[in-house]
Amino acid sequence: MKRYKDLSPSPRIILTPGPVEVDPRVSRALSYPMLGQFDPEFTALMNETMQMLRELFRTSNRWAFPVDGTSRSGLEAVLTGLIEPGDRVLVPIFGRFGYLLAEIAERCGAEVVTIETEWGTVFDPGEVIDAIDRLKPDLIAIVHGETSTGRMQPLEAIGRACRERELLLIVDAVATIGGVPVETDAWQLDAVIGGTQKCLSVPSGMSPITYNDRVEAKLMRRKRIEKGIQPDGYIEKDPSLFIRSNYLDLTQLQDYWSPQRLNHHTEATAMLYGLREGLRLVLEEGLEERFARHRLHERALVAGLEAMGLTRYGDDSCKMPVVTCVCIPSNVDGEAVRSQLLADFGIEIASSFGPLKGQIWRIGTMGYSCRKSNILLGLAALEAVLPLHGASIVPGAAISAALVIYAEGAKPDA
Template structure:
C-alpha cells in the first residue's frame, strides 16, 4: 500500500478477534488522553496507590507488593525472572507451547541452569508431573505460563504454589492472556510472583505489566540488593545473594519507587498508569465473577458456531482457555487466504499460529471489550463467508444460529 509520508495517523478500523492485542475499551483510551502530572506530584502518587489497591482485587490477593512494571507484558516476565533467577540457579520451566519456550530463552540469558518439563503442544501438566520434575531436579525457581495463547490451553495452577514451597522453590506464573478473563487466584494458588498485561482480557493497550509479589519472594528479591558490585560470583556458598544484572528490571528498585519511600528509579509512564487504572476500574465495576462468566459465554457461543460449520476445535475441552479458541484449518483450505479475506472484506482479524501448529490452526480471541454477542456473531458470519469463498462447503447460516442459541 502506497501513501504520502508523514500524514496524521489514521489507522483502519479493525475488529481484533485474534489472540491479542484486542480493541481497547473506549474508557481506557479516554483515560490515556488525560493531562500529565509530575511523577512525585501528590495527585500522581495517589493514583499510584489507587492502582495498587485495584490490582490486588484483580489478582485476588492481599499481597502488599502489587504494582505496575512499565513496558509490555514481556517486561513483567523479564522483571520477574531477572529478580528471581541468580546466575547459575537451577530453574525448572514448564514448556507446553510457544511462551514456555520464551521463559527458557529469558532464563538462559540470565545465566540460569535450566531444566525443563516438556509436553506436546496442547497438553497441560498434572500436579504429579510437576512434583516429579521438582523432586528430580531440585530447582530454586519454577516458572510456567497460565494461559498459553499459542495452544489456547490453560495450565491448572491450584496447589502448585504450596507444592513449590514444600520443596523450597520460588514460583512464577505469567497470566498475560488470562488476567481479567479467567480467575487468577493468586493467594489460593500460593504462587510467589505473577505478572500480566493489559492488551488481552483487561481491555487496554500493550505497554503496562501488572505484577504481584508474595512477601516470601519480596524478601528474597530485596536480599539481592545488599551486595557490592563486581565481587560476587555464582559459585559462592556463603548464602550471599548475587545482585540483579538489570537496572530497569530490578524489582527491588521498582518496589522502592512504588513504596512510601518514593525512591526515584524511572519516570512512571503516566498515560499507561491511567490506562491500567481505568482498565482495572472497568473490570471491578463489572465484577470478577460476572466478567469470567461473560468470557465463558462468549467462548462457548463461538465454539458452538464453529462446530456448526463442521470445523474441528483444537485441544482438550477440559483445559481450554475461555478467551482464546484454536481450530484446525480444514484440509485443502489456504488459511492465510481466509484470514486475508476476513481482514480486507470485513475488517476482522483472527490469528495464525506458531511452531508445530503454524499453518495448521487459527486462533480466535473473545476477550475483554470484544467478548460480546454481536462481535462473536460478526466474526462467525465473516469466517463463514471467507470459507465459502475459498471453496469450503460450509452450511450457510448455521454458525450464527448455533451461537445465538447460547445466549438467553
C-alpha cells in the same frame, strides 16, 4: 507540503489473543492532561492502582504494581530478580511461551531444566511435582494460559507442592489475568505476571505484577550483597550476585512504588491512566461477572464454529476460555482467509506459531473485544468467506447456534 497523511487507523474487530480492542473509556483516559510523576494527585493514582491490582490478582501481597514495558518486561523483572547465576530453574513447557520463560531464565544465567508435554494438552500436576522431586530445581516458572495452543494449566496442586518444598513458583498469567480466575494467594503463587493488552483491554506497554514476602526476601538478600551490608555487619560485595538490570530491578522499582517514591525511571503516566481506567472497568463489572461473560461468549463462538462443521484443536478439558483454536481445513489457505476477513470485514483473527503454523487459527474472546456483536459478526464473516476458499461448511447454521447460547445465557438461572 504535507508529506505524511493524517493518522486514521481503520476500525477493526479484533478477535485475536491480543492485542485486543480497547474500551473507549480507556482510550479517553489515555488522553487526559499530564501530571508530574511526583505530583500528589498522580502518586494517589499510583496507590489506587496498586490496590486495584491486588483485587485483580486476588492477593493481599504488599507488592502489586505495573512494570513499564510489554508483558515481557514483567517476566524479565521477576526472573532477573530471582535467578542467581547457576540456579536450577524448572520450566514445564506446553507451548511457545514456555520457551520464552526458558530463554529468559537462561539469559539470567540459570541452569534451565525443562519438561515438555504435547502441544494442545497441559501437564497433569503430578507430572510437574514428580519433575520437581527428580530435578530438584531452585525455582519453577510456568505459563498459566498458553496462547500459542489455547490451553490452560491447573496451578493449585503445583502451588501447594512448591510451598511444601519451599520453592518459589513464578507464573506467566499474561493472557489469563482479568478473563479467568487467577488466584494468587489461594493457589500459593509466589510471583504472578499479567498483561494489559489481552483480557484487561488496555494497550500494550505495561506489565502488572505481584509478588509476596518470600520473593521480596530473596530480592533484598541480593540487594544487601550489592550494597555489601548484611543485618549483622558488612560482607564482601559479590558482583556475580547483583541483579543484572537497572531498569527492571524490582528492589528499585518497589522503592519507587513505596511511600518513599525513590526516583527510578520516569513513570509512563498516560499508560498509568489507561491501566487504572481498565482496572476500574474490571472491578466495576465484578471479577466473577467478567469471567462469566468471557465464558458465555466463548460458548457462543464454539457453538457457531461447531455448527459450521469446523473442528477445534486441542484437548477441550484444558481449553482456555479466552482463546479458541480452530483447525484450518486441509484444502484451505489459512492466511488467505485471514487476509480476506481483514480486508472485507475489518475482522482480525490470529495465525499461529511453530509446528501449528498453517494448521490452526486462534480466535480470542478477550476483554472489550469479547462481546455479542463481535462474536456474531466474526461467525458470519467466516461463514461467508470459507466457501470462497474451498472449505465445505454447513451453511446458515452458525449464527442460530450462537444465538441459542445467548438466549440460554439471558435466562435468569443460566
